Each structure stands twice: as structure tokens, then as C-alpha cells.
Amino acid sequence: MNKEKIYKILFVEDEPGFQEIFKNALEKNRRYRIVQAFDGQEGLKRAREEKPDLILLDLILPKKSGFELLKDFKEDKDLAAIPVIVLTNLESGEDIEKATSLGAKAYLIKADYGLDEITSRIEKIIKDCIPDDENK
């Protein structure tokens, strides 16, 4: 049988409450492990150290905005291929366009969803974004 790979997900978000909720909700699925970063700079550092399989990214962040991070990820050849899901409360068309043009795979507005909805949505996108085990 294929051995189950554990997927590493980097979550860059400055609200500790959101961090906790998603860690609890997503790690219920034992194949996901959440790596937390609480500001933009930490996000970039953790991404380089941990090489996550997927990045969940807030846009308004201390020290470095999510937009800047998207640019940094794109320019770093080790990180460019990692899918990024934007998870934010910025909802203007301009912001969505900007994030997508910088390479975000999906754009979710936090306030639009309840807890179950948002976690199941994230899980679905994660499934779509992360390729299944290569040795399957």
C-alpha cells in the first residue's frame, strides 16, 4: 500500500484566534500538519525553512504584506511552485485581481463563511491543489 504522506501547510495569519481555529480544524485530518507564521517576515522565513506543500495566506500582515509575500514566493525558484490560497477580509475586485495576478491559486473572503463552510472549502481546495502521492 502507498504510505500516507503528511502534507505540510504553512498558515500566515496575524490573528492568534484564527490560527488556533484552523490548526484544530485542519489537523483533525491526520494527513495535514499546520506550520504557523504570525507576520509576513516570519511567513517568508518559515516557507524557506519548511518548504510546505501549500500556503494559506492572509493579506494584511505586520512587517510584510501578503501581496509582497506573493511576489517573494514567485521570485524564489524553490517556492514558486507551491500553491498559495489567499484567506483574507479584503474584498475589492482590485485586491482579488492583484493577488491572482501574483499567482494566488484561490481567494477566499473570511467573513463570507461560517466555520464549517470555510474549513471544508479550504480542505477541498487543498485536495485540488496538492497533487496526490506521486508513487501511487
Added chain:
Amino acid sequence: MLYTPNFRKIFNLLNLKKQCDQYRVGLWGCPQFLFVIMGVVIVISIIGTNIAVRRYAEPEISALVVMGVTAILFAIGHAVVSSFERVAEDSLAKSEFISIVSHELRNPLTSLRWQFDLLKRDYFNLSEKQRQEALEIIGNDSKRMNEVVSDMLAVHRVEEKAFKLNPEFFSLVDLTGIVAKNYEKQAQKNGVKIEISVQENLPPVFADKKKIQMVIEHLIDNALKYGRQKQTVRVEIEKDGKKTRWSVSDQGVGILKKDAEKIFQKFFRARNAFWHQIEGIGLGLYIARQIIEKSGGEINFKSRENKGSTFWFTI
């Protein structure tokens, strides 16, 4: 079809008052109006120079006239540039506003909803500690939202033309004591001590007590937020000529030099505020300045990066 010029549109373009009202600036801060004035000055000076040159043959006088006109045009040009800057700043403040509202208002709102969902869904599976945590987050979120909303309302009020102060005689010392007591818990949480030192025999001040309380609250709140842990926030009240001078000092992160002149602007948040993850929407000092200036006092600060800041006002 016959082309009929849109007279209303042309008239609107000529209607300077309406144009300037759009920018919400006074006539003398409005680029369109200043351009018209500049035009008038140029026309007058051309005619004037012509007449002057004909009347006085001396080159000194014409040189003087030219210099004078240049100086006037330079001054108006300067006013035009700075008025444009102000208008641009205003639109910057608007986009700041959207970003701040989404972060400071929608985030707690979302968090509130999700914590509630979590409680509703998993109440019996959560440990006592997790339940307590969720409830505390809910409490903090609603408190934070309330603060943001009341700051926004306060801004709206101080900007209204009908903004009125209801002055009365009261003791600034007693008021400071009450406010400091309200902030005791928050201070204790950070291990900060609030010290109040008062000059003897201070006369009561004559001002709007509620509004001054708001100013003191904002200044003490800032000192606690931007001060470091386990330090002292010092409030001093003393006589300053006929007025009373109130000041609060922290030993915190200080204010960057390049931020200094914008610190009292609406929606301005210091660069290092984000760095140190300090919550806020950039309205407190703006409100404080409006209130103090409308009360006939003065408000300002001095600060050194990483050493701390002192904010003071007179009343």
C-alpha cells in the same frame, strides 16, 4: 443630430465652489480656485507691467515690478502644489480607511462568528480550558469592535460643523485619577505601572469634561500599547502660564522621525505600529487634536526612537 453643448456641464466646471466642495477643502486650499487666482494675477501683472514700463523709463523700477510679480506667482504656485498634496493625502486616507476597516472591524467580526460556531458545534467535546479561551476571544472581539465604532463616530462628530463643546469647571487631576483607574487592569496585564505626579494648588480647568476625558483615555491607552512591558507610564500635571499642562510619558518604541509630522493625521498609523503588532485604527490622536484645538489648547509630542514618547496638551 444637432450638437448642443452641455451648458450645465460647462457651468458646473466653472462653479468653483461646487468643485472645491467635492474635495472637502476650503477655497484657499482648493487647486481649481488657486489656478483661477493665478490666472488673474498673471493678467493683471501683464497689463500692469505694460503700463508701468510706459510710464517709468527707469529699468530699476521695471526690474522691481518683475521681481514682485515673480514672488507673488511663486507664492501662489507653492499654494497650488501643497493644495494638490492635501487632496492626494485625502484620497490616500480613504484607501487606508478601507484597509483598516477590513482589518480592524471585519476580522473581529469574523473571529466572533467562528468562535461562536466552534462553541455551538463542539461545545461538549471542548475542554473547559478551550471553552474559556473561546469565550475570552469572543469578549475581546466584541470589545475591540465597540472601540473601533465609537472612534469612528467620534471622528464624525468632531468633524461636524455643529460640533459643540460644553465647558465646565472641573479638576483635571481627579479626572486623570478616574481614567487611570479604568486602565489599571490593562496596565497590570502588561506589568506596567501608571504613576501620576501633580503640582500643588492647581486651579480647576474650564473645558468640556467628557471630551477631555476622551483625550486622556486615548493618550494613556497609547502609552500602554506602545510602552514596553514592566515599565512605568508617567502622567504629569502642572501649571503652564494661565493654562494647565498635562503630559504622559512611556518608555516604549517611540515614533520614527519620518512619521512624526503625520502622527496626528486621520487614519495614519505609524510604521512601527504594524511592526510591533499594535492594534488600532489611527484615529485616536486625530480625535485628540481636534478636541484640544477646538478647546483652545495645544497638543504635541516629543519622542525618541526606541526610547519612548511624551505626549502633552495644554488646556
